[in-house]
Amino acid sequence: MQNTTKKMDITFDKNAPSVVINLEDYFNGFKDILSRGGKIRCITEVTLENVIYCKELLNIVSELRHLDDFQGGFAISESEYMTNLIFPKEQLLTRVIHCNEREMVNQTQYMFENLWKKAVPVDRKIKEIEKSSINYETKIISMSDDPLKAEELATYLFQSTELNICTYSEGLKIGYDLFLRWIKDFLEKKKNGTHKGIRILIAISKYNLELVKRYLDLGIEIRHLKESPFISFGITKSDMVATVEDVTENNFANNILYSNDPAYLHNFKSMFDKLWENSKHASEIIKSIEEETEIPFIETIEKSGDTLSLIRDLVASANQEILGIFPTVTSFKKQIENGFFTHMRSISQNKDLSIKFLVTDKIDFQEIKDINKLFKDDLYLLQDNKKEFYTGNVSARPFDFTINQLKNLKIRAIANNDIQSEIGLIIADRIKSIIVEFKNDTFGDSSHSIGLASYSNSIPISNSYAFIFDSLWNQSELYQFLKKIYNRLKIHDKMQREFIDIVAHELRTPVQPMIGLTEYVKNNLENEKQRELLEIVITSAQKLHALAENILTVTKIEGKMFNLSKSTFSLTELILEIIKNFEVILENKIRLDGIQKKKIRFKLVGCEQRYIVVADKLRISQVISNLIDNSVNFIMDTKRGLITVTVEANESNLTVKITDNGEGIHSEILPRLFSKFATRSFYGTGLGLYICKSIINLHGGKIWAENNKDGIGATISFTLPQ
Secondary structure, three states: OOOOOOEEEEEOOOOHHHHHHHOHHHHHHHHHHHHOOOEEEEEEOOOOOOHHHHHHHOOOOOEEEEOOOOOOOEEEEOOOEEEOOOOOOOOOOOOOEEEOOHHHHHHHHHHHHHHHHHOEEHHHHHHHHHHHHOOOOEEEEEOOOOOHHHHHHHHHHHOOOEEEEEOOHHHHHHHHHHHHHHHHHHHHHHHOOOOOEEEEEEOOOOOOHHHHHHHHHOOOEEEEOOOOOOOOEEEOOOOEEEEOOOOEOOEOOOEEEEEOOHHHHHHHHHHHHHHHHOOEEHHHHHHHHHOOOOOOOEEEEOOHHHHHHHHHHHHHHOOOEEEEEEOOHHHHHHHHHOOHHHHHHHHHOOOOOEEEEEEOOOOOHHHHHHHHHHOOOOOOOEEEOOOOOOOOOOOOOOOEEEEOOEEEEEEEEOOOOOOOOOEEEEEEOOOEEEEEEEOOOOOOOHHHHEEEEEEEOOHHHHHHHHHHHHHHHHHHHHHHHHHHHHHHHHHHHHHHHHHHHHHHHHHHHHHHHHHHHHHHHHHOOOOHHHHHHHHHHHHHHHHHHHHHHHHHHHHHHHOOOOOOOOEEEEHHHHHHHHHHHHHHHHHHOOOOOOOOOOOEEEEEEOOOOOOEEEEOHHHHHHHHHHHHHHHHHOOOOOOOEEEEEEEEEOOOEEEEEEEEOOOOOOOOOHHHOOOOOOOOOOOOOOOHHHHHHHHHHHOOOOEEEEEOOOOOOEEEEEEEEO
16 A cells, blocks of 8 residues: 555455454555545445445545455555455454566456446445345333343444443443443454544543543543533444433433434534543543642633623632733723622722732723712722822823722723723633623623623633733833833933034034134245144144034934935036045145055046936035045055945936945944944044935935955945936
8 A cells, every 4th residue: 555656446345344444554554545646446345234334435445336245355556466355354464465567467457447347336335225224213221120231232332343422420430330341342352453442521520530540541531521411322333322311320320212313323423522622631630630729621601691700700719819901991881880899899808909900091081080970889989099080180191090998909091002902801810810802882781791701710821811911011110111211311312402503503613714714824834844734733623624514414314404405417427526526635635644645546437427316416415425535534544545436327226336445344333334423433423424324315215335245345335316
């Protein structure tokens, strides 16, 4: 079977269907062939004894046909065949003839095709057998004063290849006493692989714990039902039995319902499968019972009345803490009308409870007045933690509340659209919890506002809900704190900007005449040394002037007062003009120690074409000058510098790239290069590139930087819309 990829044709006798279905090796082998996309055609003899297995065989083969009095068998795949397939009952084959000779495979395939033509579709044969020979019956078996009836009942239950039982403690005990011999025989067959075993559903408790363990030791599967079943029943593939009256510890039911009717079998099997699917493993329940902990479960409640009762019981069970969330002011009001807080007062009188409730909605002053009218007891007035709202500041936004005579109760309102929902929550001692769907029902009593609910006593689940509650509660405190800090920072930031603006203006005013007068004096001096000293003064004053201008520009950008004055001009002509100015400046520039000049060469790429843009010419000039100046300053004096300015165009944008062979951009600075004060050098304040980015962004362009791939220097690029 493992070698079969496309198809397998097989013939076998009437014993084979039960063997294929009940032995996992055959069953899984057939299923694997189908899962790989292969096809299986089978020929067998369908009889009254094997008809139920032939029906199941239809689910794991592609086609099945019937041939009368068929004996022996063989199997052929696309490349090999086996023969002597006489299936012993409930056993695997031990001796077969195998061959992969091409001629023998072809000859056997020819034999199969002839048999296939003679065989009839299995559906037709099954209908004939069921119509002529199967007599369905439903009857009452009387168990009183007739020990042979137990033998009859055991025959029905243990003749099949699987057994499913749903019962209660008394039935489990009597079944153990009556049927232990058959149970052991049944389980012995399981070891041989001829049946699927016994499954039992029961409500496990400390009263039947030892008996359950005895069944488990026998190798029987047991699962726990939350509640004892209303009826005890057993079902096999072909029969079912059920009690029609109560079973006592010392007496089995006097009357047992028996049926082999497919309708009964289907209904009881479906009921068992659903219960089994929703049950818990016995080991988990046994551990909880032995450790004297509550068995964890999750339960869905549909009736609003049951939900309200459960909430009251949950609150009453708390000994240390109650946490709750009301999603809206309306849901909060509904619980006041329902007497929830009156109940809270009664259960908390003799307990040291910490009670916290969140209302994920805004509660204003008018809401406070409306809410207080709902309290039937005048002592129950919703009030601010510091002062009552009746005498407080009407315009103040309420946040924290308490209720008179509930000293340990805190109610907190959080007006945040991001966390508002239609789900409420109650948690008791972080070990039990219930989540409730609150409908937006403005009219009617509180029960109409409650939808589905989910209750759980699982500690991990309740702890998770409590963690969510704590996060929201702490978030509200943090929100208030951050709001105060934010307001203070806004005031501080405003004062800082105003101060910097004043300082920048004060610097700007005297610096301009200083530069002009110094240049006048320098131009009228004949002493070269004195002229050099004054040049240093002028250079320093120009730096101070540039700093003041940058500070003023940043202040305008952050104050949303930075405006563009756009015009149409040639970008390439502007670049050429800026480079000429830099060449003149660098030619005349002398280092402060007066020893060496910085030698830098400029290279232009793509500037032969006249690119026209609509932009603020002064600000774009500021960007290009700033970027070139940045490159100049990061080229060492001892190195022959090269700055390449490249202009490229596509359908929508112009791209300007300024590449140098300087030191490159430090890895720590690169991620925040265009932020304020991002600098590692002694030159500049880190404002220039921030201003460049702001100017380019206002033009609808982009700016970015990267180190050159050869490891020498860096490239800063920006785009402008055409």
